[in-house]
Amino acid sequence: MDEVVLQIYDLLYQLGVTARYVGFFYVSYALQLCVKQPERLQLVTKWVYPDVARQYDTNWRAVARDITTVGNVIWKQNRPLLEKLARRPLKKKPENT
Numbered sequence: 001m002d003e004v005v006l007q008i009y010d011l012l013y014q015l016g017v018t019a020r021y022v023g024f025f026y027v028s029y030a031l032q033l034c035v036k037q038p039e040r041l042q043l044v045t046k047w048v049y050p051d052v053a054r055q056y057d058t059n060w061r062a063v064a065r066d067i068t069t070v071g072n073v074i075w076k077q078n079r080p081l082l083e084k085l086a087r088r089p090l091k092k093k094p095e096n097t
Contacts, residue, residue, distance in 0.1 A: 016077025
């Protein structure tokens with residue numbers, strides 16, 4: 001398995017997200033895409049969600065929903081680490097992007 005993938009999996013586990021969430025794999029793949037092409041972050045709904053959906057044979061709305069679920073889990077499970085990664089306190093849960 002690719003080193004970047006292992007780092008992403010490890011970070012997601014540290015943030016409180018396990019592979020029992022479908023969104024775990026969606027977020028992991030989305031992050032891989034964005035590491036390779038950071039400009040994808042400019043238009044997530046057009047340049048990230050559709051590619052993740054194709055990879056997992058689903059639709060972009062399911063991808064968005066499950067990534068939102070992952071965000072909620074992270075917010076509840078390990079907000080301190082999320083704030084450390086953001087390098088600032090977070091007053092509200094970040095958007096999916």
